[in-house]
Amino acid sequence: MQVNEHKPLIVAFCCNWCSYAGADLAGNNRLNYPADVKIIRVPCSCRVNPMFILRAFQRGADGVIICGCHPGDCHYTSGNYYTRRRMAALFSMLDFLGIEKERTRVEWVSAAEGAKFAATMNDFVEKVTALGENKRLEDLRCKR
Amino acid sequence: MQKITQDKLLEKAVSLLSNGTVSAVLGWSKGEFSYDVTPKMFKTEDDLKENFIWNDFCGVNFSKYLVSKTDRFEGKILVFLKPCDTYSFNQLLTEHRFDREKVYAIGVPCEGMVDVSKLKAKTGEGISEIKEDGENLKVTKIYEDNQVAVPFKDVLLERCINCKSKKHVAYDELMGDEGEVIDSNRFDEVAKLEALTPDERFAFWQNELSRCIRCNACRDACPACTCEKCVFDNPASGVENKAPANSFEEKMFHIIRAYHVAGRCTDCGECSRVCPQNIPLHLLNRKFIKDINEFYGEYQAGAEVGSRAPLVDYTTEDLEPGEVFDRRDTDA
Secondary structure, three states, X not given: OOOOOOOOXXXXXXXOOOHHHHHHHXXXXXXXXXXXXXXXXXXXXXXXXXXXXXHHHHOOOOXXXXXXXXXXXXXXXXXXXXXXXXXXHHHHHHHHOOOOHHHEEEEEOOOOOHHHHHHHHHHHHHHHHHHOOOOOOOOHHHOO | OOOOOHHHHHHHHHHHHHOOOOOEEEEEEOOOOOOOOEEEEEOOHHHHHHHEOOOOOOOOOOHHHHHHHHOOOOOOEEEEEOHHXXXXXXXXXXXXXXXXHHEEEEXXXXXXXXXXXXXXXXXXXXXXXXXXXXXXXXXEEOOOOOOEEEEHHHHEOHHHHOOXXXXXXXXXXEOXXXXXXXXXXXXHHXXXXXXXXXXXXXXXXXXXXXXXXXXXXXXXXXXXXXXXXOHHHOHHHOOOOOOXXXXXXXXXXXXXXXXXXXXXXXXXXXXXXXXXXXXXXHHHHHHHHHHHHHHHOOOOOOOOXXXXXXXXXXXXXXXXXXXXXXXXXXXX
């Protein structure tokens, strides 16, 4: 029996209109995805400030995933287009500072894609678990 | 090593002040030594004649000062702008940060400015006098009789080594000759870092950023950082105005600082110039500029007034955040 097996903490920012409903559908359909994923509902994926992501890492997250409507389907017309540009720039910068690129991701999940939501989360959690604990963006004071 | 002389600038400033075109002059003022040059609002001719200075240490970018100085000020302000300053000037105009009508801008040519910490590293402390002598700077020290000659090219500010432009993009009046936009290979350093492994990059930045004392000079000097209320001043944030407690805070501050000016940064290099710890902060900004150029097409912030910054714009065909890495990995 492994005692100290690392359980990752994954924060998923899901937009209210598509991905959050997608997560709901995954649940309704009894699709399995790891309980390590903590979902935070945001009005739109573009509500996610780069600071939120860094804060999540500070408070002990091992991976952060942002889910929004498919480009073109945003409830607010153009929010996810902005997310796309912002996150491309931010992820590239995190990579530039040597932070593992697998820890951050953006996925487009519609309200009808419960299966995609579950599959995405399974895949993401697997990748982050393989990386192990988040050491490069951690704040020891916030560790439990 | 500047082509235009102090006397010419002083003469211009005095004449514009005396004939009432401007009510104040934003210029460089003498300090204790010739290398500690301070920005100052000159309001009288006597003050100008006594204290105005123009030499190789006038690195200060005055664009940001206009935001606070033009506010609630009657009359025009004369400001001297070096080529790189004019980009910041335009960027601030684009963001409606000051009233163009209140400013009389004079473009001055610049041959690059000297980094006094680099100079001190070569000569040692105790510099009493610095004189220009052809391609060299002749440095006299307090306790030594012999002068030391240091090549001007060796002590340039980091930003001036890869100067991006000698062309003024905004001015009311130009003194001296107009230069050209230069292809200065300013992204070479960034590309070199990109070529390293993630572990090496992490070690590099850990080493650089751990020197940060959170003096906020980079933020305060940055012409793109003009928010009146800054996230880093928020007492509830837990990271306000104090030395970073651990490596997370150092990284967070610098990532967010660079991110907040991404797409609006003109690459004026003030952040690195003012850093008391000599952290190469401009590399973070250049990384964003390089990425934005590669992902969304060439864009130079401040090149023209009214242009739309890439991060507040979009097209339906933009690349996905995940593709950023795929692209790079296939290139390598």
